[in-house]
Amino acid sequence: MMRTHTCNELRKENQGEHVILCGWLDSIRIQSKMAFIDLRDRYGTTQVFVPQNLLDSVRDLTKESVIKVPGVVKVKPKGNPKLDTGDIEVSAEKIELLNKASELPISLDEKIESTEENRMKYRYIDLRRPRMQNNLKLRHKVTKAARDFLDKEGFLEIETPFLAKSTPEGARDYLVPSRVNKKKFYALPQSPQLFKQLLMISGYDKYFQIVRCFRDEDLRSDRQPEFTQIDLEMSFVEQQDLIELNERLMKHLFKECLGVDVKIPFEKMTYREAFEKYKTDKPDLRKSPEEFKFLWVTDFPMFEFSDEDKKWKAAHHPFTMPTSTDFKNPKLVGSKAYDLVLNGWEVGGGSIRIHDPELQLSVLETLGLSKKEAEEKFGFLLSALKHGAPPHGGIAFGLDRLVALMAREECARHDA
Amino acid sequence: MMRTHTCNELRKENQGEHVILCGWLDSIRIQSKMAFIDLRDRYGTTQVFVPQNLLDSVRDLTKESVIKVPGVVKVKPKGNPKLDTGDIEVSAEKIELLNKASELPISLDEKIESTEENRMKYRYIDLRRPRMQNNLKLRHKVTKAARDFLDKEGFLEIETPFLAKSTPEGARDYLVPSRVNKKKFYALPQSPQLFKQLLMISGYDKYFQIVRCFRDEDLRSDRQPEFTQIDLEMSFVEQQDLIELNERLMKHLFKECLGVDVKIPFEKMTYREAFEKYKTDKPDLRKSPEEFKFLWVTDFPMFEFSDEDKKWKAAHHPFTMPTSTDFKNPKLVGSKAYDLVLNGWEVGGGSIRIHDPELQLSVLETLGLSKKEAEEKFGFLLSALKHGAPPHGGIAFGLDRLVALMAREECARHDA
Numbered sequence: 001m002m003r004t005h006t007c008n009e010l011r012k013e014n015q016g017e018h019v020i021l022c023g024w025l026d027s028i029r030i031q032s033k034m035a036f037i038d039l040r041d042r043y044g045t046t047q048v049f050v051p052q053n054l055l056d057s058v059r060d061l062t063k064e065s066v067i068k069v070p071g072v073v074k075v076k077p078k079g080n081p082k083l084d085t086g087d088i089e090v091s092a093e094k095i096e097l098l099n100k101a102s103e104l105p106i107s108l109d110e111k112i113e114s115t116e117e118n119r120m121k122y123r124y125i126d127l128r129r130p131r132m133q134n135n136l137k138l139r140h141k142v143t144k145a146a147r148d149f150l151d152k153e154g155f156l157e158i159e160t161p162f163l164a165k166s167t168p169e170g171a172r173d174y175l176v177p178s179r180v181n182k183k184k185f186y187a188l189p190q191s192p193q194l195f196k197q198l199l200m201i202s203g204y205d206k207y208f209q210i211v212r213c214f215r216d217e218d219l220r221s222d223r224q225p226e227f228t229q230i231d232l233e234m235s236f237v238e239q240q241d242l243i244e245l246n247e248r249l250m251k252h253l254f255k256e257c258l259g260v261d262v263k264i265p266f267e268k269m270t271y272r273e274a275f276e277k278y279k280t281d282k283p284d285l286r287k288s289p290e291e292f293k294f295l296w297v298t299d300f301p302m303f304e305f306s307d308e309d310k311k312w313k314a315a316h317h318p319f320t321m322p323t324s325t326d327f328k329n330p331k332l333v334g335s336k337a338y339d340l341v342l343n344g345w346e347v348g349g350g351s352i353r354i355h356d357p358e359l360q361l362s363v364l365e366t367l368g369l370s371k372k373e374a375e376e377k378f379g380f381l382l383s384a385l386k387h388g389a390p391p392h393g394g395i396a397f398g399l400d401r402l403v404a405l406m407a408r409e410e411c412a413r414h415d416a
Numbered sequence: 417m418m419r420t421h422t423c424n425e426l427r428k429e430n431q432g433e434h435v436i437l438c439g440w441l442d443s444i445r446i447q448s449k450m451a452f453i454d455l456r457d458r459y460g461t462t463q464v465f466v467p468q469n470l471l472d473s474v475r476d477l478t479k480e481s482v483i484k485v486p487g488v489v490k491v492k493p494k495g496n497p498k499l500d501t502g503d504i505e506v507s508a509e510k511i512e513l514l515n516k517a518s519e520l521p522i523s524l525d526e527k528i529e530s531t532e533e534n535r536m537k538y539r540y541i542d543l544r545r546p547r548m549q550n551n552l553k554l555r556h557k558v559t560k561a562a563r564d565f566l567d568k569e570g571f572l573e574i575e576t577p578f579l580a581k582s583t584p585e586g587a588r589d590y591l592v593p594s595r596v597n598k599k600k601f602y603a604l605p606q607s608p609q610l611f612k613q614l615l616m617i618s619g620y621d622k623y624f625q626i627v628r629c630f631r632d633e634d635l636r637s638d639r640q641p642e643f644t645q646i647d648l649e650m651s652f653v654e655q656q657d658l659i660e661l662n663e664r665l666m667k668h669l670f671k672e673c674l675g676v677d678v679k680i681p682f683e684k685m686t687y688r689e690a691f692e693k694y695k696t697d698k699p700d701l702r703k704s705p706e707e708f709k710f711l712w713v714t715d716f717p718m719f720e721f722s723d724e725d726k727k728w729k730a731a732h733h734p735f736t737m738p739t740s741t742d743f744k745n746p747k748l749v750g751s752k753a754y755d756l757v758l759n760g761w762e763v764g765g766g767s768i769r770i771h772d773p774e775l776q777l778s779v780l781e782t783l784g785l786s787k788k789e790a791e792e793k794f795g796f797l798l799s800a801l802k803h804g805a806p807p808h809g810g811i812a813f814g815l816d817r818l819v820a821l822m823a824r825e826e827c828a829r830h831d832a
């Protein structure tokens with residue numbers, strides 16, 4: 001055992017104990033007959049008292065070096081209220097250098113800005129900053145709380161393949177050349193959309209996965225080539241069932257991770273209403289800046305005309321349930337698709353899916369695929385829909401963006 | 417709400433209730449004046465009584481079709497002890513066909529073998545088999561229990577990138593061409609080894625991740641191109657700390673998921689002992705076939721000579737802590753690497769890592785890299801080791817193999 005306690009564990013009650021601490025040298029103040037070190041780890045900071053006989057062993061210690069300190073816990077006459085361990089200090093019996101730190105290429109001080117390039121290059125130092133540590137802790141908490149909630153609700157977490165066949169989802173795929181089959185490629189999934197639908201057809205009833213997704217898009221501050229979704233799907237449900245489950249999920253996450261009570265049900269608004277009133281499909285309805293304001297936007301159109309490609313595209317995706325089946329005038333067809341908006345950001349989107357093979361084929365044809373092309377690209381889905389497909393629907397949340405909003409960060413790309 | 421109950425919920429106490437069930441038609445027996453349907457979902461099976469006036473609506477129903485059945489719960493005069501719901505049946509008021517199933521291309525009957533090719537092609541049907549459902553449920557349980565245990569122990573689950581720089585780990589990488597930087601490639605990670613080491617250097621202290629890994633290997637029954645690891649890393653630990661933590665993790669998993677008590681500490685044996693006594697580094701020490709027998713194999717050699725490449729290679733990986741530093745005779749150098757063996761299968765492997773930049777460089781040089789090549793390939797690691805690197809170590813478990821062994825399956829590839 002290398003240490004007996006972390007740097008946030010010792011209290012008055014430990015007075016007189018022989019302990020061993022390990023951590024980073026956060027700061028050192030050398031006086032003529034003694035020195036003081038602030039020793040830091042993930043959990044907190046403890047003051048180390050260095051007596052005169054050890055002064056020589058600390059003179060050359062650099063900031064951020066890693067040291068091991070056996071010593072005795074002493075209660076300080078005057079505590080330091082800024083530290084959880086502020087009532088005590090560890091009087092060192094020895095200072096052992098475990099790893100000597102050269103001068104840091106970027107500062108740990110949040111106030112000293114570094115270029116994004118340097119933050120990325122020295123990511124292992126950037127991630128020592130308290131803000132980054134808090135963001136990663138929050139991210140861990142959110143995923144843990146989401147899993148606990150969904151497990152309790154009877155969802156099974158099921159992993160889906162990453163090396164798979166390409167299916168179109170509106171962005172470019174990352175392709176992985178196959179070594180075994182020359183000139184063939186895997187595509188990294190943009191989402192597990194069709195896998196989770198197949199799992200419903202396999203009878204799993206309630207699926208979820210916290211899963212990496214890949215989109216080869218040009219970088220913007222709120223887009224990244226790989227990102228993580230809380231992805232779920234349920235069988236034998238209608239839109240309102242999904243909305244209610246996900247409101248409870250959000251309520252649970254905010255309560256467990258932030259101690260914040262969000263009121264459910266959330267407000268709802270149709271896509272048309274949102275556009276007429278706010279000129280956007282993700283209006284920010286906050287009345288105060290401190291608020292977390294959720295909004296469901298529903299009744300999205302099924303199809304959108306792409307001026308660029310001169311053809312109809314799926315507004316959500318081609319597996320979304322339309323609200324009518326007269327596809328001669330695609331503009332008029334609505335869909336059972338819904339987005340969850342938080343403070344003006346889309347944090348989740350989902351839909352009821354098509355579970356009828358004929359209807360699925362009609363939608364694909366409306367999108368310009370011939371019957372033959374539809375069979376080639378989606379034959380496995382059309383076949384699955386002919387072998388016992390339950391009505392089903394689901395949603396996916398952008399975890400990075402959700403955590404960034406919960407942490408009140410502006411940018412989801414590097415900080416969460 | 418499409419259904420009021422699942423197919424494993426109704427009991428005597430529900431007598432007289434109006435309910436709605438949904439599920440798959442598992443079987444149907446049509447008699448002259450009535451019919452009986454076994455209605456199945458993930459949770460179980462409920463018998464549906466079809467009265468004479470509804471007979472016409474069920475005559476054409478095919479097996480595995482999805483139906484919705486509103487009806488009334490009736491207690492049966494003689495219960496069926498084989499079903500949890502065997503005391504009741506639902507007397508149908510209507511039978512609504514939600515999805516008509518064509519004849520299945522592969523059988524759900526476990527006794528009727530299908531070719532592996534067909535099982536893969538019709539994976540959505542294969543996954544309906546009870547054995548497959550149980551395996552996926554067990555897998556969910558194991559990952560949930562692992563996360564619960566590690567969360568309680570203070571580990572943070574932190575996701576690491578998938579689109580990354582290639583680092584050598586003994587197998588071929590899958591490469592992903594970059595669209596933005598022509599002729600440049602990402603490599604899908606064979607493991608998050610260096611990322612987790614960097615997280616230790618960032619001060620995260622206890623990291624874990626249940627994470628997909630990729631190796632472009634030729635397929636064998638116990639290898640797959642993508643697989644999942646329970647991956648963890650800790651700072652300020654010695655080998656024995658890691659061994660004890662992971663014994664408690666295994667104990668927890670077997671207790672929570674199988675109700676099996678495994679005794680800790682596990683037996684230990686050095687690599688040399690294992691080879692001398694059993695001619696393998698993963699001996700199967702079971703005394704009875706029903707037993708789960710864990711064994712730690714320790715003290716692996718640091719280097720192995722590759723006859724094929726005519727040079728020394730790392731037996732574990734190049735970041736493993738050697739037990740001596742005289743690299744002139746690599747054969748004699750041991751390492752702080754350990755494997756966990758279960759019933760003769762390697763289920764996990766790990767090591768204490770190098771946290772000294774000079775030592776890391778010497779190891780890389782012993783593996784044939786020049787100082788310049790070492791800097792080019794591992795400059796980021798060598799630099800990180802110069803900026804406050806704590807002693808650290810970790811382990812990774814092959815989740816698929818572990819679950820397969822827990823499920824007493826022979827092959828990890830398709831069934832878990």
